[in-house]
Amino acid sequence: MPSNSSPEPGFARTDFVLPRAPDGSDAVYLAGNSLGAQPRAARTALLAAVDEQWAAVGVAGWEDCGWWATPQRLGDRVGALVGAAPGQVVVGDSTSVQLFGALIAAARLRPGRSVLVSDGGHFPTDRYLAASVARLTGLELRTASPDAMVPDADTAVVAVPAVDFRTGERWDLAAIVERAHEAGAVVLVDLSHAVGVMPVALDALDVDLAVGCTYKYLNGGPGAPAFAYVAARHHDVLDPPLTGWTGHADPFAMTEAWTPAPGVGRLRIGTPPMLSMLALDGALGVFDGPDSPDLAGVRAASLALGDAFLEALPDAADVVTPRAHERRGGHVAVRVRDAEGLCAALARRGVVVDARPPDLLRFGFAAPYVTVDDARTAARELAGLVQ
């Protein structure tokens, strides 16, 4: 069996720079579900962009350095990580902006319908933007848990995450899509807590639209650009609201009216943030380089880390994440009394995790750089602090 089909946890650790613990050693960095550690290749790509491109080439870089094509070139690379055939993903802007555009574009695919159903426990930005879009478009916003949604003939859009940002619960996208499509609704999935830590099969699952971020498990850097997916079957009628000039069919013709670019290119909005994008360009090599394991392997290694963590926890620990592999995302959440205080105390011991109010600690298992020892250390330190 080739080494890259069943990678050990921490298989690419030497390709990363890990944040430092207070004693100067590498931290046990379990915050990759919030901000991934830095791949050395991201730094290399960024420096090349700064020195060999922007500085040396200037404005000609849009053509000569391929900047103009980057949102769709990176889109295809990210697409390959979420089961999307080429030509269905663009990279750019923030997840919030992509969500806003995708929600309206999704609603416009079902013009006769009046309801937007969104996960009641969705990440805040997803909830806030669903409310704003409902207000702008006149849709009625209904909320429900992803496993309890009952789309009906009025439902235009069903908006769900792949993984709950708080509890780490992984939702059954196949069942969600099936129920939505039976009712004639389209499905918009937020992949932020899934992309890069597990396989996602957007095309095979018949998902309609998706968005996600690249600064968590894809390690693109703080505030790295988001991505948006729209299934090819919708491209001909895709009608996005953020009609920026770079999504125009012929942007430099600067014509009177906005003529959408063919296909997913019409989801491009303004001038893309090239420095942030080219850091991501370097970072993606962790997942699609010649020696990279496939995402099934990455997922197996991440689950093994979670298992090692769970096994090392005291029996009394209040784990809110489902233990079953098929229902677990990339992070494990533990309910504690003083989440913020414990988070800070762990950091002082060199264990970096994050806290979500009011009472959750989240431990993220990014397999490329987290080892089984890291997972056990985190459990042991938590146990010591709680006692």
Place this chain on the structure above:
Amino acid sequence: MPSNSSPEPGFARTDFVLPRAPDGSDAVYLAGNSLGAQPRAARTALLAAVDEQWAAVGVAGWEDCGWWATPQRLGDRVGALVGAAPGQVVVGDSTSVQLFGALIAAARLRPGRSVLVSDGGHFPTDRYLAASVARLTGLELRTASPDAMVPDADTAVVAVPAVDFRTGERWDLAAIVERAHEAGAVVLVDLSHAVGVMPVALDALDVDLAVGCTYKYLNGGPGAPAFAYVAARHHDVLDPPLTGWTGHADPFAMTEAWTPAPGVGRLRIGTPPMLSMLALDGALGVFDGPDSPDLAGVRAASLALGDAFLEALPDAADVVTPRAHERRGGHVAVRVRDAEGLCAALARRGVVVDARPPDLLRFGFAAPYVTVDDARTAARELAGLVQ
């Protein structure tokens, strides 16, 4: 007179890395109206962000490195360059996204009114987004030249650029604001072609909202983040559509509904692109460092460059930019027969400018790094090619 109150053109040239001409020397880089050259301090700041912040500190950088506060910290710095007192500007996202949000927020300041008046010659993204916003909000879109707009009692919003992106004509913002306010409308100004090359007095002019980009005369790098200004008098009722989680009053409380942050902070949308933002952080020192000239000085030097260029042009040159200083922006546009061919031919001679279809060449006069010799060389090379 201190040296920094009347700077020579090219006063900060050694602080920049200029793109290379084909022969390996520094290019005559007159494309700063499209993408500014690279300030050495931008590279320094970016490397510090990559090595000392993201790599070393990880997710704690949002607090420990001040990332979270950056959109408003940079907002105040950009604000100082456009005549805005602190607390009225945020930096982030692209100009297109900021425009979309600002157009809707502006319309909501005048709920009883039905018309959006926008410059018919506005930059394409401004025109395309005005049309999209009109469709979403039900406003009627009317277009006119900024000096011929006649706002009336139905006019909710007047949207204009400070400088025409094609012709380089500088509009009379004071008159535009006065006419709009007399009619009870609010004014949204796109400062993309003005910020960093001339003083702008948003507060003094009573402008209501403004947006702009930072990759032209502010030299923030390709696709550097945009900014948005809203006058403090509107903050209490400011109602933006892009209700991302970072614009929440208490973002980490992750409450059910979106409660806007006090003041301009509610214009924040998603997670900000920190690498691009911190490059801009370094770049801004050109304008607000201890030895920086004020913008009146920068403006005088830029106009001197334009004058030197115009004087060195053949009499027959078809200059479309007004020659009068008060009506001229930062670039000068010349009508030619084959704009793209000439642009390429100039580049082969080491003179970097840009072409705008169908027939314009634009010469940008960014005073920090462009010298009078550069301006004359460009005119001479153009004359040689045209003859």
